[in-house]
Structures are given as structure tokens and as C-alpha cells.
Amino acid sequence: MRSGLAQAVLVRMPATLLLALAGAWGLLALHFQLPRLPAAAAGTAWCGLGIAAAVAVWRPPGRRWRNGIALACAVAAVAMGAWWQSVRPSHDRAWADDVARLLDADVDGNRVTLRNVRNFDWESETRYTPRWETRHYDLAQLASADLVLSYWMGPHIAHTLVSFGFADGRKLVFSLEIRKERHEAFSAVGGFFRQFEEVLVAADERDIVRTRSNARGEQVYLYRLRATPAQLRAVFLGYLAQAAQLRHTPAFYNTLTSNCTTVVFDLARQIAPGLPLDYRLLASGHFAEYAYDQGALVPGYPYRVLQQRGYINPRALRADTDGSDFSRAIRLGIPGMQPGGE
Structure with missing residues (x-):
């Protein structure tokens, strides 16, 4: 009898766990996609059905009402799936000022024209002067690339940016970000549930790096990347291709699969296909260490030295x-930089 009970538990526990996961997923999806009252009403019905299904799993077989619950669960699952597929990304929303415009690029040989380069003047995180610019670059003058990590939630999570340097001293930073609406704030959980579209921002360093180090008080580190001119060009053009794709076809940001770090990894894999998957692609605060282990940072220094000297906040302030x-x-004092900070 005990073996029969144990067998029944082993069979029913996975079904119960699956119902619990489905219930939690549905609640979160409704919470992040619907207004408060409709989300509460639909969530209550979804949870009630899930609880009834869990009770049915543990009741003795042969009860007629179990068939009704099974049918209701099937209908609800199909309805939920159909609704979820109807949630589509869009370019037509009331966007926050700093992500209001999409990067647009023309490439003619080495000549690149970028429209909607962001160069805001930030007094604080909420006080700023908007400024969008058209800029022209010569890819033959592309001289360097730097990895920038901005820590905003402890030592394990950082925002990842890449800053390209040109022979004339100009810098241009690319960053894949959530495209917030005016009323929205970032949510890592919401990023799993299609709460945000994504946008590729091209910006001046005084805008996109300074706002993190000086206006937001995030901890920012900068590392010189080890790359050939051909690799620099390939990654730069890869960012422009990503921007063109997003301009043509809006896409959702995903906390796990499509974020500021995965775009860097995907572009790097185009020039180094053998790059391995690693937990540090998810724990983005350790991404610089991953790059170091792959030989992508300036050689000749222990990683801890690169990290220590790459901390820019005191110099930025x-x-x-x-x-x-x-x-x-x-850049003063960072390994791999020229004495003047280039």
C-alpha cells in the first residue's frame, strides 16, 4: 500500500508543479500586459482554474467533474496562448525622451552617416536637455573599441556598452536598451514578459557614459578591447545592421535572450565563431572577466589590475x-590607452 501511495505521489507531483508554474507564468504575463483591473479579474479566474485542476489531480480517479475541469483547462490554455501570441512589438508608443528616436544609418564605402545620435546634456537622471544629432564618420579612421560595464544592481549585474574611438579623438557608443514608454521603469522580471521593446542607441560618451557615472551614481568600468582594424569595422557595421533590423522590424527586449550583453556576444561570435557559452553571459557583471579569459582585453596585465584601473567614476566626476x-x-591610467587618454 505504501508503494502504491509513493507511486501516486511521484506521478502527481510533476503535474502539480507544472500547474503551479503555468499559474505563476499566467499571472505575471497578465500583470505586465494588462491594466490593473482586467489583469486582476483574468488572474483570479486563471488561478481559480489552476487550483481546481490541482485538486482534481489529487482526487481519486473516476470522478465525472474531472473531465469538465480538464476541458476548461484546455480551453483556458488555448485562449492564453492565443492572447500571448497577439502581444506584438510596436514603434508606435509614447516613448520616453531618451529612447524616442531610432538610429538611422547610411553606409557608402568607408563613409557613414548616422542620424539620431543621442547627445543629451544630463543634469540629473530626470533633468536633461534633449539633443539629437546627425554625424559623419570615416571607417578608415576607426582606431579602437572599449568595453564599458555599468553596475546598477550589485556586483553580478551590469549594463554592457561598446565605445568606438576614431583617429580624430571622437567616440561613439552603442548600447542595446529597453525602449521605455513615458510611464515605465525598468523591470528585470517584466523583461521576460514582453513589457519592453528594445532599441539600439548610438550616443556620445558624455551622454550615455556620463549619465551613468555622474547622474545615476552607477559604478562604471572601462576596458580597452584587443581587436584588429578588420574586426573593429565588422563589429561597428554589425551594430548598424542590428539598428537597421530593429528600425524595420520592432522586437521585444528579453532579460535572458536579447539584452545589452547578448548583442555584444552575438556580434563577437561573427568574427570569432568559437566563442563558448558561459554563465557570465547571464551574470553580466562578470562579462569583462569572460572577455579577458577569451583574450579580448589588452594583454600583459592581470584581470584585477585591468578592473582596478578601469574604474572611471572618480575621473568622471x-x-x-x-x-x-x-x-x-x-581613460587616464587605463592599460592600453595612450598617455593622453586615447
Whole structure:
């Protein structure tokens, strides 16, 4: 009898766990996609049906009402799936100012024209002067690339950016970000449930790096990447291709599969197909260490030295008070940079 009970438990526990996971997923999907009252009503019905199904799993077989619950669950699952597939990304929303425009690029040989390059002047996280620019670049003058990690939630999670440097000293940063609406704030959980579209931002360093180090108080680290001119060009053009794709076809940001770190990894894999998958692609705060292990950072230094010298916040804050060139100032003393911070 005990063996029969144990067997019944082993059979029913997975079904109960599956129902619990489906219930939690449905609740979160409704919460992040519907207004409060409709989400509450639909969530109550979804949970009630799930509880009834769990009770039915543990009741003795042969009860007629179990067939009715099974049918109701099937109908609800199909309805939920159909509704979820109807949730589509869009370019037509009331966007927050800093993600209001999409990057647009024209490439003619080495000549690149970028429209909607962001160059906001940030006084604080909420006070700023908007400025969108058209810029022209010569890919033959592409000289460097730097990996930037901005820590906003402890030591294991960071926002990943790549800053390209040109021979004339100009810098251009690419960053894949959530495309917030005016009323929205970032949610890592919401990123699993199609709460945000994604946008590829091209911006000046004084905008996109300074706002993190100086306006938001995030901890920002910068590392010189080891790349040939051909690799620099390939990754730069890869970002432009990603921007063109998003401009043509909107897409959802996903906390796990389509985020600021995965786009860097995907572009890097185009020039180094053998790059391995690694937990540090998810724990993005350790992505620089992953790059170091793959030989992608400047050689000749232990990783801890690169990390220590790559911490830019004191220099970034000082650049605000002494009027020095921001991009030069934050690079002073970083391995792989020229004495002048290039």
C-alpha cells in the first residue's frame, strides 16, 4: 500500500508543479500586459482554474467533474496562448525622451552617416536637455573599441556598452536598451514578459557614459578591447545592421535572450565563431572577466589590475568640475590607452 501511495505521489507531483508554474507564468504575463483591473479579474479566474485542476489531480480517479475541469483547462490554455501570441512589438508608443528616436544609418564605402545620435546634456537622471544629432564618420579612421560595464544592481549585474574611438579623438557608443514608454521603469522580471521593446542607441560618451557615472551614481568600468582594424569595422557595421533590423522590424527586449550583453556576444561570435557559452553571459557583471579569459582585453596585465584601473567614476566626476575633456579624462591610467587618454 505504501508503494502504491509513493507511486501516486511521484506521478502527481510533476503535474502539480507544472500547474503551479503555468499559474505563476499566467499571472505575471497578465500583470505586465494588462491594466490593473482586467489583469486582476483574468488572474483570479486563471488561478481559480489552476487550483481546481490541482485538486482534481489529487482526487481519486473516476470522478465525472474531472473531465469538465480538464476541458476548461484546455480551453483556458488555448485562449492564453492565443492572447500571448497577439502581444506584438510596436514603434508606435509614447516613448520616453531618451529612447524616442531610432538610429538611422547610411553606409557608402568607408563613409557613414548616422542620424539620431543621442547627445543629451544630463543634469540629473530626470533633468536633461534633449539633443539629437546627425554625424559623419570615416571607417578608415576607426582606431579602437572599449568595453564599458555599468553596475546598477550589485556586483553580478551590469549594463554592457561598446565605445568606438576614431583617429580624430571622437567616440561613439552603442548600447542595446529597453525602449521605455513615458510611464515605465525598468523591470528585470517584466523583461521576460514582453513589457519592453528594445532599441539600439548610438550616443556620445558624455551622454550615455556620463549619465551613468555622474547622474545615476552607477559604478562604471572601462576596458580597452584587443581587436584588429578588420574586426573593429565588422563589429561597428554589425551594430548598424542590428539598428537597421530593429528600425524595420520592432522586437521585444528579453532579460535572458536579447539584452545589452547578448548583442555584444552575438556580434563577437561573427568574427570569432568559437566563442563558448558561459554563465557570465547571464551574470553580466562578470562579462569583462569572460572577455579577458577569451583574450579580448589588452594583454600583459592581470584581470584585477585591468578592473582596478578601469574604474572611471572618480575621473568622471572630476571632469565635471575641472572642465576637462570627458573621454580623455576617464581613460587616464587605463592599460592600453595612450598617455593622453586615447
